[in-house]
Amino acid sequence: MRLWHEDLIGKLPRAQLLGQHRECCALRGKGWGKKHATVNYVFEYHPMKLVRYHLLIIEEMKNRGYNVDILWEDPLYRGKQSERWEEEFIASLDEYGRYDEHDDAYMEECTQNLASKGIHIIIAEKDQGSAI
Numbered sequence: 001m002r003l004w005h006e007d008l009i010g011k012l013p014r015a016q017l018l019g020q021h022r023e024c025c026a027l028r029g030k031g032w033g034k035k036h037a038t039v040n041y042v043f044e045y046h047p048m049k050l051v052r053y054h055l056l057i058i059e060e061m062k063n064r065g066y067n068v069d070i071l072w073e074d075p076l077y078r079g080k081q082s083e084r085w086e087e088e089f090i091a092s093l094d095e096y097g098r099y100d101e102h103d104d105a106y107m108e109e110c111t112q113n114l115a116s117k118g119i120h121i122i123i124a125e126k127d128q129g130s131a132i
Contacts, residue, residue: 002038005102005110009060011121024054029079041101047085049096051075
């Protein structure tokens, strides 16, 4: 699984959005630090960057009327099987921007990956780089 480019979050079909939520839950929990080719870069950053990204996913899910366990909105929560992150981990989530890897080349890679699954998303130039 991959973390889709941030600018795609609001355009992802249901299955990909829900899959992204599951991936973020796994990465925040026992998957933290466990290398996987498509998400290795995540572990090079502070964990709160992943939390910030996950909160964008949760926000989109709620906007679409999906139920999300409120526990995941707590930045220190890591799932039922994992210890919470320590309080000193938390800072303003605004401090943790988007992943450097989520650039134009990654956007192209993501849209091609989706297209190979029959999902065609058109991204207007003005959409790229904007916050969702």
